[in-house]
Amino acid sequence: MPAADTDALPPSALGEVDHLTAIVELGERLFFARDLPAVVSVLRATVRRLTGADGITIVLRDGDLCHYVEEDAISPLWKGQRFPMGTCISGWAMLTGQPAVIPDIYADPRIPHDAYRLTFVRSLVMVPVGAPEPIAAIGAYWAAQHTPDTDTVPLLRAIARSAALALSNVRLLESLQESAEAARAQATELARANAARTRLLATLNHDLRQPVHALTLATHALSSRVTARGETYVSTMKHCLGVVKRLMEGVQDLVGMDDGTIAVRIEDVPLDDLMTHATATFQLAAEAKGLGWRVEGSGRGVTVRTDRLLASRILHNLVDNAIKYTDRGEIRIVCRTADGTVWVDVCDTGRGIPESSLADIFEEFYRIEAGDDVVGLGLGLFIVKTLADHLGYPIMVESHPGMGTTISVALPPAGSVARSIGG
Numbered sequence: 483m484p485a486a487d488t489d490a491l492p493p494s495a496l497g498e499v500d501h502l503t504a505i506v507e508l509g510e511r512l513f514f515a516r517d518l519p520a521v522v523s524v525l526r527a528t529v530r531r532l533t534g535a536d537g538i539t540i541v542l543r544d545g546d547l548c549h550y551v552e553e554d555a556i557s558p559l560w561k562g563q564r565f566p567m568g569t570c571i572s573g574w575a576m577l578t579g580q581p582a583v584i585p586d587i588y589a590d591p592r593i594p595h596d597a598y599r600l601t602f603v604r605s606l607v608m609v610p611v612g613a614p615e616p617i618a619a620i621g622a623y624w625a626a627q628h629t630p631d632t633d634t635v636p637l638l639r640a641i642a643r644s645a646a647l648a649l650s651n652v653r654l655l656e657s658l659q660e661s662a663e664a665a666r667a668q669a670t671e672l673a674r675a676n677a678a679r680t681r682l683l684a685t686l687n688h689d690l691r692q693p694v695h696a697l698t699l700a701t702h703a704l705s706s707r708v709t710a711r712g713e714t715y716v717s718t719m720k721h722c723l724g725v726v727k728r729l730m731e732g733v734q735d736l737v738g739m740d741d742g743t744i745a746v747r748i749e750d751v752p753l754d755d756l757m758t759h760a761t762a763t764f765q766l767a768a769e770a771k772g773l774g775w776r777v778e779g780s781g782r783g784v785t786v787r788t789d790r791l792l793a794s795r796i797l798h799n800l801v802d803n804a805i806k807y808t809d810r811g812e813i814r815i816v817c818r819t820a821d822g823t824v825w826v827d828v829c830d831t832g833r834g835i836p837e838s839s840l841a842d843i844f845e846e847f848y849r850i851e852a853g854d855d856v857v858g859l860g861l862g863l864f865i866v867k868t869l870a871d872h873l874g875y876p877i878m879v880e881s882h883p884g885m886g887t888t889i890s891v892a893l894p895p896a897g898s899v900a901r902s903i904g905g
Contacts, residue, residue: 504532505640512648516655518542521648522552525620529641530554533634535622536602541572542618548572555623557602569594571608576616581609581639585629604628609638612646620645690730698723724767746789746873750896753784753817753824756797760815764801771805774812784817785896786824792869793893799862800828800889806862808832811886819895827890834883843879866891 508528515521522540530538537555541548548570550560567573571582574592585605587593605628610616620642622634701723705716757780765775786793797815804813811831818825835843844867870877870891881887 504528505637505644508532508641509644509647512644513651515648515652518649518652521645521652524648525641525645526552526554529620529622529638532637532641533622536625537623539572539621539623540618541576541621543567543576543616548576548619555602556625559601559603559623560597565594565597570597571606572619572621575608575610575619579610579613579616581607581635583607583630583635586627607635607638609635609642611642612649617649618645690726694723694726694730746792748787748789750785751788751790751793753782753786753826753893754780755790756786756793756826757815757817759794760797760801763798764805764813768805768813771808772810773805773808774814776812776814777817778814779817780815782817784819784824786893787896788893789873792873796866796869796875796891797826797828799866800891803862803866804828804830804832804887804889808886822895824893824895825890826893827888829886829888831886834885835879835881835887836883840879840881844877863889 508524511524511528512521515524525540526538529535529540537553537557537559539550539555539559539561540552542551543549544564546567547564548567549564550562550572553559553561565573567577571584571592575582582592584590584593584607587598587603587606588595601623602625603623604626605624606621607630608619608621611618611620620638622638697719701716701719705713705720708716757777761775761777768775801813801815808830809832814827814829816825816827816829818827844863846861846864866889867877875894876892878890879887880890
């Protein structure tokens with residue numbers, strides 16, 4: 483807590499108090515000073531009585547001016563006034579970084595005599611505060627000609643060092659507070675922007691659902707009525723509608739993650755169920771691009787402890803991404819166990835990911851440049867990573883440009899404790 487005047491050492495006790503002890507006590511008080519007024523208050527309450535001076539001032543550098551912010555003296559000095567650095571002894575001390583010891587102010591050319599004639603001051607010691615660029619000064623004044631004893635100047639310099647540290651702490655604290663305020667303001671603005679984005683995406687997804695459903699029904703109705711030649715157009719429509727549906731599912735996942743409405747239901751899930759669902763969903767799409775489709779390591783009765791829907795969303799986004807970026811070769815899903823963990827590897831022989839992009843592929847809306855033939859919003863891997871992080875599932879990526887990519891996700895086996903979203 484900042485010291486008040488009553489915290490200062492009483493004059494009667496000064497002769498009995500060791501200066502080193504007094505400096506330690508002063509340092510303790512300055513340590514707890516959390517702002518500039520508190521530092522000044524501690525100095526005002528202590529310095530005059532420690533030095534035995536008739537008056538003291540605390541001066542702060544204000545650009546090219548000396549600001550006399552506080553004083554404790556037998557009669558008024560210059561509190562509240564500002565003077566050019568080059569016209570006062572406090573400015574000299576700060577500019578040179580040296581103490582000024584002046585037994586007779588009227589015999590020293592550095593002193594602006596007219597400014598002192600209306601005061602009691604006849605002798606003074608002025609010490610700079612801070613190094614290598616002083617930011618303040620402390621002055622001690624006597625009403626009669628006075629030559630300081632051997633302890634006075636070292637004492638004032640020790641006080642100045644403690645004051646410099648306190649002022650540095652104050653500046654650091656102010657900087658931290660400003661940074662915290664800026665971070666809070668940024669977080670508030672980000673939350674507001676995210677909320678607006680979530681509302682927009684939810685509204686867009688809702689409004690698109692009905693016309694997409696109607697188009698799907700109409701497309702299926704047309705498929706039984708068109709000629710063989712017309713079937714080509716219907717197939718194209720079905721493909722495009724499938725793309726739109728997957729985009730909408732991605733947007734819906736994004737909305738759910740933003741507003742925290744994704745429910746988690748942890749249960750024992752046969753790994754074969756996940757593989758069968760992935761095959762039913764994507765094998766035809768892979769073969770339509772001329773890609774092979776293989777699932778390895780399933781059929782062993784392995785059961786994992788997970789949320790069936792979210793695990794499927796992770797796997798489906800990985801497979802969809804693999805098909806999207808593979809032009810020839812195959813898509814391969816490998817199920818394996820290692821160190822008590824069930825791993826699912828989604829492997830492709832596609833374009834691969836440059837090493838410089840590996841750190842960014844899970845970022846929201848990030849897309850590797852792949853030409854106009856790759857359709858998407860750049861949400862697939864972002865959704866994978868977000869859901870996996872919430873569920874506590876590690877992800878590993880291995881990729882070689884021109885050769886393919888393998889993205890692996892670890893699932894807990896049945897009987898283990900799975901993390902839930904937000905855990």
